[in-house]
Amino acid sequence: MVLSILISVLVVSSIGGGLAALLVVSEHYLANYGPCDVTINDDKKLTIQGGKNLLSVLTEQKIFIPSACGGRGTCGLCKLKVLEGAGDLLPTEEPYLDQQERASNVRLSCQVKVRNNLRIEIPSELLSLQEYACRCAKIVDLTHDIKLFRLELVEPAEMSYIPGQYVQLLTPVYEKSSEEVYRAYSIASDPSEKGFIDLIIRLVPGGICTTYCFEYLKEGDDVKINGPYGDFRLSQTEAPMIFIAGGSGMAPIKCILHHMKNTNNPRKAVYYFGANRVDELFLTDEMRQFESELAAFRYVPVVARPEEGQNWDGQTGLVTEAVAREMENAADSEAYLCGSPGMIDAAIKVLIDLGVTEDKIYYDKFA
């Protein structure tokens, strides 16, 4: 009995071990592409060890390319022109590239592997993106799964950004993750507070970066961010605005509202904020404050399922239902949406039904 258990364990582990060893050895020979040159804008030449994807190679060299999905090939933000050496377009890239981009050699840098010498083009504004060393100054609980992280910029001591933009937060190697990853978080701070960046982060169970932030990051710790990125921002028109957000989608809208207050922007605006339960609403006092300080701003919290005994007398149901209920015609409005892809897609449908034209709907999908 004991002998047969021993034998079986021995056999299975030796086969497993043997196969693993075989893989390690073959990886050493097969995945070793030797040193490769990456020439940027026909000007700068980097010599790096081949075998990794272009996005991570550039990030290692402190050249920051926008990426919201951390290289999974699902956000389509990491586009770059690769003029030579990238090989054929991969099926994983196709959904994100239109005819014109394909013709001008645009690729998703997270999918292109560096296997030989490459010649690439990086727009100069991206080359000027920086890494910022910060200190985590304060962590505030907003709801049971959302926290606000206040980062104090250390070096450089200020960041100039457009309200609505996001930064990438570096998650270092820690107990639950064996590699460094970057994740996108929208800036939630008041732009007039120069030395600080606030992030509003919702815990994704099992998520690499959010678990780090919620369970490991402590006040006083060093963190690194880079950016700013993104085109989500106020337009330069006078049109009335509809903001729609849920959960941590609050972040960029809060920043935009601070900015409107700082610049005495008189535009008409209404902000629908969705939560499942009453205790998932947060920063309500700040929003009420904006109502009194901004010329024509209204805050409408919407609770999907208020529990008994919470005496909720505000809007109920899904945030999109509340929008459809309150608005009749929004043909002259612009819409700004932030939150989960599901919520955004639903909101776009409702808005189009209300007459908002598609080119006036701006959004940041947190995916």
Place this chain on the structure above:
Amino acid sequence: MNVGAEIQQAFVVCISAVFTQNILLAYFLGLCPFIGVSREIKTAFGLGLAVIFVLTATVMLNWLAYRYVLEPLGLEFFRFILFIIIIAAFVQFTEMAIERFSPFLYQKLGVFLPLITVNCAILGASLFMVIRNYSFIVTIGWGLGSGTGWFLAIMAMAGIRQRLAHERIPRGLQGPGITLIIAGLMALAFIGFTGVLQGR
């Protein structure tokens, strides 16, 4: 049994695995990628080819491991673990090799390989081969047939779904819902092949 008869049996098993005993439509194995990756013919083609290749190769490897390692030691019950380890290692290795030596193949198949480790049709085929006591040559026919059957099913599904893309489907049925219904209808259609061949 002599080699000629075995080859003949392998051929019969192969054909029946494609049609009457289609691993997907008769045993419903490998449904997850079947539903997930059948939106376009192009990607279905890549994944399908990768399945044919991996399935055929792994049933052969697993047959050897079963016959020459597990059986002599009386460890047949370990086949689940061993088969999975072998499949995973083989997929990893193939991906590395393809990426290195054939950019063309990598472009067509490589990106789908990691998806395959979790395709239960692959493991299922290896387990069936044990239950049915196939010889090595018959196993080759079985692997090739099962892979081809899976390929055929996903290609047919992708073709149907591409056509459906612009149809008006009731809200509650969109996506996986209608796909499962179509899979059911396809399975019924494939029953029509029974009787053409009584494959074992």
